[in-house]
Amino acid sequence: MSIRIGIVGYGNLSRGVESAVRQNDDLELCAVFTRRDPESLKIRTQGVPVVSVNEIEGWKDKIDVLVICGGSATDLPEQTPKYASMFNVIDSFDTHAKIPQHFENVDRAAKAAGKVGIISIGWDPGMFSLLRMVSTAVLPEGKNYTFWGKGVSQGHSDAIRRIEGVVDARQYTIPVQSAVDAVRSGETPDFTARQQHLRECFVVAEEGADKARIEKEIKEMPNYFADYDTTVHFISAEELKAEHSGLPHGGFVIRSGKTGFDKENKHIIEYNLKLDSNPEFTGSVIAAYARAAYKLNSEGVCGCKTIFDIPVSYLSALSPEELRRTLL
């Protein structure tokens, strides 16, 4: 008997989850819920119904874990607590500053319903958080560094697209190599944003648009670009499609710490991801934690959980005995 998965939404991340579910024999996609007209939406997996979110309550006994693939700004703060009152749920909420509030809301709803809600799953927050936390506990005297890229930032790409005269854009976040080398060698510098990451933009402008003005608007955009060394390349729509249509990403978390009676020994822990597809990897992490949500709830656990609260054995389809025999 498979674990029955439902997905809310059908963007890049949902398709990543859909693809991941197919790679796990014990998971089965049972429905995709949409705010659009279900008739208008065609999904990749044959035979799986597309259902209006308005009908989701009727699926309470037909779904074991609901994966909520909305945006962190407005969708998830509302959706995750709401659906946690009906289903075991999982999301990839990534507004770090608002995690405590989101946790409380999901915890209250999930406990009242006797369900499990797992929040902030993916790679950052997610796998990077796990590694930051474990490495900090293991090397209490030290410093954490997180580098992102080289990869496409969808938020920064969207910000460029909102500028007048821009047809399309793709933004790459790139670690500064000298900063990476310093940290890997055991130095523990303090970096400004500019010293740690570069931003490279590929922009398709409207015909006749003022490229100098667009470039200036990008480079001076507060929060997104003003604090970074940013380069802007204007290219054709064809070139953007041919060279920049993927969603690769990655990055690394490094903890640099010291041990010894005289703090004489240095240690570097690095966790490094190179991802051809950001949404498919994120979807794969979510699929493993969806399994955990089901297993936890089957044991009577309820409430909100994060990646810090869940024994990793719950991520696997293997039994504890098999895990000890093959992977310990």
Added chain:
Amino acid sequence: MSIRIGIVGYGNLSRGVESAVRQNDDLELCAVFTRRDPESLKIRTQGVPVVSVNEIEGWKDKIDVLVICGGSATDLPEQTPKYASMFNVIDSFDTHAKIPQHFENVDRAAKAAGKVGIISIGWDPGMFSLLRMVSTAVLPEGKNYTFWGKGVSQGHSDAIRRIEGVVDARQYTIPVQSAVDAVRSGETPDFTARQQHLRECFVVAEEGADKARIEKEIKEMPNYFADYDTTVHFISAEELKAEHSGLPHGGFVIRSGKTGFDKENKHIIEYNLKLDSNPEFTGSVIAAYARAAYKLNSEGVCGCKTIFDIPVSYLSALSPEELRRTLL
């Protein structure tokens, strides 16, 4: 109130644990237990008693977690179950093939006593196991690689020292760079032992010893060296002390996997350790899991646990709220 730690044994690993305990404000070293004459043993931490292991039972109410630093071949299979009947215990049992049996023995003793026993903690088994397991669950279609080094293998160094005419020796395990590069690039080759690691030996020979014979004995030693490309350097005792007295180690676990409806996207997860001191890093991992043993038992948990069974939040002195706010 601190978590009261006891250590059995006083070799390199014990000193690593002793050093780690000093770096954690909520841990306190209360006693070191030895099979030697306690009078003959001087430890680094002032004011902490050295006690004969024969008197260990009298410390049942004075120690929260006992760290057992014996060898995996003969000490731990006997000691860990024995002491799990009196204390929460933790060990670094590393004979992979015998973990299932060791788990059963510790589980039985710990459950009978209402204690927690955590086994096989360190970096391999330990952190590397955690990463292998999580990465395998996240990318179910893929392949795991473990590279060790560059670092000192104490077992291989000891094996050389047992050869006639050898005064002292130090063996470095070194990953083959072309193998590393292939795996990092996303290839998934099958390696022989020889294709994945080199062995480099620094040997101090007795005056007048037959160096050619020693070199031949090393290179042909079954299990340890025969399956590897091994280089042997004869050096002076002074040079060994000056250049090779540390115990650096490290290595990396890589999972190479694929996702996508047509398996068209590659992903590389790498966890990489560069350690100036193998025993101090291992001791630091053990210290964090000693905290977990205490916290688990305080909640009424008992029995044998591995790194797969313990939520990582238990490793930290921070509260779940603080962890969510600062590290998620």
